[in-house]
Amino acid sequence: MQTTTRLRRPPTQWPSPPRLCQEQVWRSWAISHRPQFTKQISTLLVRPAIQPIPVSILLSKPFLPRLDIRTFSTSSSRCGTAEIATGTISKAQKYDLIVVGYGAAGAAAAITAAEQGASVLILDRGQGGGASALSGGIYYAGGGTPHQKAAGYEDTPDNMFNYLQREVKGAVDDKTLRTFCDSSVENLAWLEQHGVKFEGSLCPYKTSYPTDKHYLYFSGNEKAHPYNVHSKPAPRGHRAVGSGLNCGAALWQALHKSAKALGVQFQPLSRVDKLIIEDGRVVGVSFKTSPQSDPAFRRHRRLSTPALKLTNFLPSVGMILNSRAENIWQQAAVAQTVHAKSVILAAGGFAFNPTMRRQYVPKYAQVSSLGTIGDDGTGIRLGKDAGGGVTHMDRMTGWRFLSPPPALIEGVTVGVSGERIANEDLYGATHCEVLIHKFDGRGYLIVDSAIWRKAINQLQEECHDFQRLQFNYLRFWDSYKANSLSALASKLGVSASGLEATVKAYNDGIRNGTGDPFKKAAGLCSPISKGPFYAIDISIRPSPLYFVPGITLGGLQVEGKSGLVLAESGKSIPGLYAAGRTAAGICSHSYISGLSLADCIFSGRRAGQHATSQPGS
Numbered sequence: 139m140q141t142t143t144r145l146r147r148p149p150t151q152w153p154s155p156p157r158l159c160q161e162q163v164w165r166s167w168a169i170s171h172r173p174q175f176t177k178q179i180s181t182l183l184v185r186p187a188i189q190p191i192p193v194s195i196l197l198s199k200p201f202l203p204r205l206d207i208r209t210f211s212t213s214s215s216r217c218g219t220a221e222i223a224t225g226t227i228s229k230a231q232k233y234d235l236i237v238v239g240y241g242a243a244g245a246a247a248a249i250t251a252a253e254q255g256a257s258v259l260i261l262d263r264g265q266g267g268g269a270s271a272l273s274g275g276i277y278y279a280g281g282g283t284p285h286q287k288a289a290g291y292e293d294t295p296d297n298m299f300n301y302l303q304r305e306v307k308g309a310v311d312d313k314t315l316r317t318f319c320d321s322s323v324e325n326l327a328w329l330e331q332h333g334v335k336f337e338g339s340l341c342p343y344k345t346s347y348p349t350d351k352h353y354l355y356f357s358g359n360e361k362a363h364p365y366n367v368h369s370k371p372a373p374r375g376h377r378a379v380g381s382g383l384n385c386g387a388a389l390w391q392a393l394h395k396s397a398k399a400l401g402v403q404f405q406p407l408s409r410v411d412k413l414i415i416e417d418g419r420v421v422g423v424s425f426k427t428s429p430q431s432d433p434a435f436r437r438h439r440r441l442s443t444p445a446l447k448l449t450n451f452l453p454s455v456g457m458i459l460n461s462r463a464e465n466i467w468q469q470a471a472v473a474q475t476v477h478a479k480s481v482i483l484a485a486g487g488f489a490f491n492p493t494m495r496r497q498y499v500p501k502y503a504q505v506s507s508l509g510t511i512g513d514d515g516t517g518i519r520l521g522k523d524a525g526g527g528v529t530h531m532d533r534m535t536g537w538r539f540l541s542p543p544p545a546l547i548e549g550v551t552v553g554v555s556g557e558r559i560a561n562e563d564l565y566g567a568t569h570c571e572v573l574i575h576k577f578d579g580r581g582y583l584i585v586d587s588a589i590w591r592k593a594i595n596q597l598q599e600e601c602h603d604f605q606r607l608q609f610n611y612l613r614f615w616d617s618y619k620a621n622s623l624s625a626l627a628s629k630l631g632v633s634a635s636g637l638e639a640t641v642k643a644y645n646d647g648i649r650n651g652t653g654d655p656f657k658k659a660a661g662l663c664s665p666i667s668k669g670p671f672y673a674i675d676i677s678i679r680p681s682p683l684y685f686v687p688g689i690t691l692g693g694l695q696v697e698g699k700s701g702l703v704l705a706e707s708g709k710s711i712p713g714l715y716a717a718g719r720t721a722a723g724i725c726s727h728s729y730i731s732g733l734s735l736a737d738c739i740f741s742g743r744r745a746g747q748h749a750t751s752q753p754g755s
């Protein structure tokens with residue numbers, strides 16, 4: 139008689155993310171980032187909830203260093219918040235360029251314009267950095283970069299173009315995509331000239347984010363079928379040199395340092411509410427700002443700085459801190475106007491605007507917002523109010539990565555019917571899109587005991603701390619185990635006949651030499667035959683440690699050559715540009731790691747160059 143072991147009871151309803159949480163949740167977060175996670179987790183999970191943990195404990199050691207929130211603190215010796223001594227903006231002063239938003243796109247636009255001798259003012263609702271500084275710092279570059287060559291790969295712009303055509307799928311025209319590929323090596327060199335460091339240490343295994351031993355990897359679908367049929371696989375995920383998840387902060391901080399050296403003026407805690415239009419041309423902005431001389435500015439920063447990452451990983455706490463900071467800003471903000479010859483909107487997407495998400499991307503309701511609260515669609519709204527059109531607003535990305543550990547990719551993913559979802563070697567967002575649109579966001583990863591043991595053995599060397607934490611959470615808290623596939627299917631609520639048929643087809647292809655029916659690479663295929671069998675719930679749902687983050691991809695229509703915002707009629711709006719996720723761009727149909735940052739630099743430089751090359755600039 140077959141027996142089953144329950145690793146957790148399937149919930150009748152997906153639990154909501156915790157509020158200002160129970161003690162066991164906070165302490166598990168704080169302590170489980172340590173290497174001895176597996177020894178402590180059992181104690182933590184059985185400890186009863188007593189009372190909420192005060193914010194002072196959350197922001198103290200060991201919690202804060204492991205989440206790297208100090209990256210954005212002015213007291214950090216590595217990457218302080220933007221140190222600005224801008225003074226008061228004169229109402230009579232007119233700039234060559236105003237940039238709204240100070241992430242990677244805004245920084246690239248401002249630096250490019252300043253390099254041409256333009257006077258530039260950046261207005262940002264936060265302290266600078268945006269989602270770019272919170273990112274993992276992956277920059278998608280190809281066509282033969284020095285780091286690709288150092289790793290032994292010969293790539294060409296044509297090869298890169300052939301691959302990206304199948305990712306972009308018309309989000310931009312071929313001419314724009316060709317320019318993006320042809321300028322990739324140059325744009326990477328430009329970043330390095332401005333202090334961003336890269337290197338060619340290639341990651342030898344499949345991962346969603348390499349460890350600190352590796353700074354170059356296959357960050358998309360380059361090696362997966364059918365993408366590898368049309369182009370020669372090459373690693374293009376260039377990770378900015380840094381520690382852990384601080385690489386995005388390192389990239390942005392280098393750009394900020396260059397912008398400051400070039401005389402770019404930055405006014406933080408400044409929210410643009412209207413574009414000034416005269417005779418059909420955008421000539422300035424009206425905004426509210428908190429003066430830096432006001433004590434409220436420092437009080438706001440003390441709350442908003444730790445809220446940056448907490449908003450992404452512990453949203454209930456992050457939102458409490460942001461709400462308190464918002465009250466401080468509202469009481470201190472003063473209205474101003476400033477004029478310029480051109481304005482570039484680079485204020486991010488709309489992942490943190492629930493109304494826009496319900497309107498445009500309702501199928502992604504369970505995808506967690508990734509970025510900052512500044513990603514609220516303000517830049518898109520400003521452009522629309524000026525007559526700009528939008529496109530690809532129904533596109534969003536959700537990241538359900540199946541690795542690391544890389545052994546997990548050797549299993550199969552199935553829906554409730556037991557039907558195979560997709561090739562598990564696909565990039566996490568590509569696989570997740572199939573899961574959301576064809577399987578209603580419900581699915582499971584099925585492996586056997588041999589694959590399970592192999593994955594456990596890979597934890598120490600092939601995973602970051604946060605990746606190790608996540609898999610251990612799945613091992614002990616959010617996975618299923620049974621001695622037979624039919625028993626496992628019963629636990630999951632999955633069709634037993636469907637699951638058995640899927641696994642049989644997979645195993646038969648491996649054993650008879652015909653290969654996986656879904657064309658997964660032979661080196662990533664292992665028979666699922668040795669009990670007990672395991673399942674990981676990969677459904678799109680709230681989860682303390684296995685949530686699905688994502689960003690929005692659509693935005694304002696822009697002209698491919700210049701970055702000028704286009705009206706719905708197709709006519710450009712004089713003086714108004716958009717870049718980064720405020721604009722529709724290279725990654726507006728499909729996202730792979732590094733492509734958004736690469737598009738930010740490409741579109742930011744494009745807009746900054748064009749804005750300063752016009753007559754009268």
